[in-house]
Amino acid sequence: MKVEIEDMDVSTICDSVSSLVEGCRLPVHLDGTSDWPLAEIISIKEVQGTKWYYVHFVDFNKRLDEWVTEEALDTRKVHFPRKDLGPGTGVTTPKKQQIGSGINTNVNTSAQTSRPSSPVVSNNSSELLNGNAVLEAVLQKKMNRKRKGPSLESEDSQEGQLSNQQQTPRQSGSMVSHHDDIVTRMKNIDMIELGPHRIKPWYFAPYPQEMVNLSCIYICEFCLKYRKSRKCLERHILKCNLRHPPGNEIYRKDNISFFEIDGRKNKVYAQNLCLLAKLFLDHKTLYYDTDPFLFYVMTVFDHRGFHIVGYFSKEKESTEDYNVACILTLPPFQRKGYGKLLIEFSYELSKFEGKTGSPEKPLSDLGLLSYRSYWAQTILEILLSIKPVGENEKPQLTINEICEMTSIKKEDVISTLQNLNLINYYKGQYIITLSKEIIQQHYKAMENRKIRIDSKALHWTPKDWGKRAKW
Ligand SMILES: [Zn+2]
DSSP, X not given: OHHHHHHHXXXXXXXXXXXXXXXXXXXXXXXXXXXXXXXXXXXXXXXXXXXXXXXXXXXXXXXXXXXXXXXXXXXXXXXXXXXXXXXXXXXXXXXXXXXXXXXXXXXXXXXXXXXOOSOHHHHHHHHIIIIIHHHHHHHHHHHHHHHHOXXXXXXXXXXXXXXXXXXXXXXSSSOBOOOOOXXXXXXXXXXXXXXXXXXXXXXXXXXXXXXXXSSOEEXXXXXXXXESSHHHHXXXXXXXXXXXOXXXXXXXXXXXXXXXXXXXXXXXXXXXXXXXHHTTOOSOBOOSOOTTEEEEEEEEEETTEEEEEEEEEEXXXXXXXXXXXXXXXXXXXXXXXXXXXXXHHHHHHHHHHTOOBEEOSXXXXXXHHHXXXXXXXXHXXXXXHOOOSSTTOOOOOOHHHHHHHHOBOHHHHHHHHHHTTOEEEETTEEEEOOOHHHHHHHHHHHHXXXXXXXXXXXXXXXXXXXXXXXX
């Protein structure tokens, strides 16, 4: 009897492996950990008799997706895709459902330390849960009233508009969400070599087909052209004279420079930059049409040249006050303060333009964390620096003044104050209270921000692109 049961178990396991199809969900070993989180099989391939499964860990960001063999699969708890949703071959599984579940789960769990990652706006919904609903509503109304005059009607319609924006990321902007087809869901490049760095890509990028099945792509770190082998790249480097990004160097302080590149004048560079960036940015599709964009590439200088660290792109004209379209610090340079520096620079440009601005949505999980932290630090820095007007007076500052001083858009200022839980209602007015803890945390965080943007090192005059007949 006992033997039979064991036999049965074995046969069930074998059956499961062979009956696994795309769309199945089951526990899968997460490399480098002892965990077996739930994962979905996105694709199956057979290489020289071995089956490989491309899996997406349901509660994790897509950058952890990978090819695994059968040893990493726990076939005792397989959920098969529902029959009415198609045969589960990935391609035919209903796309809408996958988009929804994929993006939402990414968003909710990858930013575990913070609130779900999506635009500022989605804070608002979590704020509501946190009991800030009244404050939220009042502040919103106050803002609308100021903006729109005292008409109740316009208030309502304004709120309606806002909540629409909250629910659906804009599709009309410079970036469009990916069609979630099977190809773009899977990483297609194994490795890139960029200068001295070997970097494992996180996401799909539309490099030409002949580059896709190589063990590594070799990229010139100055002009960003890609080659199939190191030999090819070496030949390229002999001919390539660039030692810095094209365009104008508009900022230099110590070893940090920024170059401004016009997506129309330097199309090939801009396209190659977008391709490279796509390897590390999810849910943003690049436009091959780079004409409407400017690219700000940050470099560090050494005796060999100006090496790219990160960049952001910006629409020449944004009807929605976006001051950043895509933003990325390349992985070897992450967690060193460069992300904040890029963000700080983008607001510095907005200050020169005399405008407030905000990054285009949706932000990546990591992007959102950086922005939240940048906003908090920038606003706290200002709150701690203002002096009271008279003796025994409390310092006074309006939200509009914070916006003017920082070029941070009003919505982002308000959501930051709320996230930090700084706003209190006291004797008929809103006051900002800074606790000792907040202040201590702030000073500690600022100790880590050793590199800052120095506005005196920026040599730049904003262009009015609207006045030009053609970019
Ligand atoms: Zn080159």
